[in-house]
Amino acid sequence: MTKILRYRLKPEIALDEASFAAFVHAKLGDTAQWKLLKRSIDARSKRVSVEVEIGLSEKGENPRPFLYEKPTNHVANKPEVVIIGAGPAGLFAALRCIELGAKPIVLERGKDVQERRRDLAAINKEHKVNPDSNYCFGEGGAGTYSDGKLYTRSKKRGDVTRILEILVAHGSDENILVDTHPHIGTNKLPKVIADMRETILSRGGKIHFNTRVEDFVIQNQEIKGVKIQDGSIVEGIGVILATGHSARDIFRLLQKSGIKIESKPFALGLRVEHPQTIIDQIQYHCDSRGEFLPAAAYSLATQTQFEGKQRGVFSFCMCPGGFIVPAATADGEIVVNGMSPSKRDSKFANSGIVVAVENEDLQAYEEEGDFKALAFQAEVEQNACLAAGGTQTAPAQRLVDFVKGRISTNLPDCSYQPGLASVNMKEFLPESIYLRLVDGFKSFGRKSKGYYTNEAQVLGVESRTSSPVHVPRNRETLEHVEVKRLFPCGEGAGYAGGIMSAAIDGEKCAEKLIEAYLDIRC
Structure with a gap:
């Protein structure tokens, strides 16, 4: 059984690795099995302190076991799930599909994280914006090159620790499991994203970059797949729509296809x-x-x-x-x-x-209907x-x-x-x-x-704080309210507000789709 010890320390002790280890040694001795569980800065008073929680095990157990393991199953020949967007919602949905025995087919309009850098440089130096590859579009989504902050108030939505462990398993620093306001950093997050991509591909999933969705294939109010820019059709047992908050062409396409949306x-x-x-x-x-x-x-x-x-x-x-x-x-x-x-x-x-x-507040834009906030x-x-x-x-x-x-x-x-x-x-x-x-x-x-x-x-x-369009879904099944097998997901559909909440929502949508159409209980 793990015993929790709490201390309030000076920053020079709590935030310096050697000093903190010396403090714990002085308190607990050589043989204690311990692990730092939580660390938060308290600056409410004039003397800033750091609150820490240490897990102490007296029976040799790990005070904070790492529960997540990368999937080992192979899904190349399993039923396919189409995922539109390779942001956190899409990538975490893809990983969850693999765990549950489905093959994710991820369609991303932008480039991979390495190639994407060139287009970001062109914006900064030449003022040229590639509409498919920029700070919002591309592998990893908007968060990849805009900070990688992991703080969320969405803990009731799902298992936050699981999401953090997945990031650590793919190369993030373990401090994100400890700090109250975890943060990866825009210089390190691309490597984490690339490692997640490798996991998806190595287990039989597919990711197609430079692949823009241009139409939805719908029959009898049920989505069968999507049409991409080369004219080909990509089909699956369901579609997870994880496009992010700036995919204005997708919002227009939803309306054109008769898929219900709302101003948000x-x-x-x-x-x-x-x-x-x-x-x-x-x-x-x-x-x-x-x-x-x-x-x-x-x-x-x-x-x-x-x-x-x-x-x-x-x-x-x-x-x-x-x-x-x-x-x-x-x-x-x-x-x-x-x-x-x-x-x-x-x-x-x-x-x-x-x-x-x-x-x-948008009465002057009423003629825009569902696009009044976007307009x-x-x-x-x-x-x-x-x-x-x-x-x-x-x-x-x-x-x-x-x-x-x-x-x-x-x-x-x-x-x-x-x-x-x-x-x-x-x-x-x-x-x-x-x-x-x-x-x-x-x-x-x-x-x-x-x-x-x-x-x-x-x-x-x-202005891109969240999506100005909401794609309504059933609260229980997470399926679109009118179109079967379509699962609106993440920030773009109006169900998340950052990397963590989008990742949680991506996992949930994958679970609900697979429960409904592969009859696998999650």
Whole structure:
């Protein structure tokens, strides 16, 4: 039986491997079988500490057994499941299919993680956006080159530890099993994704890159397969739709094919970037975080009023020690996102600051029907691009200048590689978004002394927070409400909000499909 020991330690002890091992040795001696189970930084008081949990076994058992094992069965000749998209939902669905005895056929419009790098470089250096291979599309999905954060509030949805163990089994650092806010890093996640691909292929699954779905094959309200761009048909016992939140052509194709979709609320705003030292000083209550504390993160939220409607303004995808990246999926639009390398050692901290957009806020777009949220999103992105000159140069403003509605005469250094244009963003942001952001930044400045400063700047726009379209499914079977054998999945269908929740949803959809159509109980 494992005994749990809890300690509150100084950072220089808890976060230094040698010092922590010496501490445990002094407490438990040479013969104790122990393992670090949990580690979290507590910065609520002026003296920052680290809370740790240690599992101690007195009978020789592993205090934290590793339960996941890569599948060993081979599925080359098993029934086939079509999976559209090789993001976390699609890849984890594929792995689960193999475990359960089905052959996944993964169709990915973009390139593999290695080839994808060239298209990302072209966006940054040449302002050229490949609509099939960019920061959103390609192997691993949007999360691969935008941070690899694994924190989730979706623990009731499924087995979070299992997902983390799968990532560790494919090359991720074991610290993700320990840290309260686990993080892989955009420099390491591609190798993990490539190893997952190898597992899928070695066990008989298939992954087709540069393969765009252009039609659905439906008979009697049942999906039989999909048509890809070379005209061929890919069939299976079912289809898992795991395309991500930016696959606008797939949303259009769903409607064209008579597959029910709905407009969905999302959030839209800007990305703010501070010098990391400012965020460290705010969060750690000191002039310097020192050698052992990591780059500090933050989470902020407030409620705002506009025309009698209350809406939330909140931080989104905060990236300490990170970079801002261009996340557009087509020319003529500006979209920004954030990422951090594994060491989080950039001199900048960035976060999306976004405003909740509800369907009732989109009355001017009612003629767009199920695409009213998408139309609003696209219009803001296109207007931002025009305001900054029509390339991937991003519109930007110093933070105080933004709040006061004045153009910045100059801009500070920034991590965004394609470059910045000094623009008064009040000119292209919808009034409801702009005024709520102004109130939000003022509120955050009151909550966190030093946050509201002209040393920080805002870039536009942070708009791909979640899918603006919802693909409805049965709550129990996870099957589309009208089309049999179609399983809407992950962020693109409106059922996840990050790597972890998408991975969990991918596994669940694979299980439900196989239960229903192979009669295998999961």
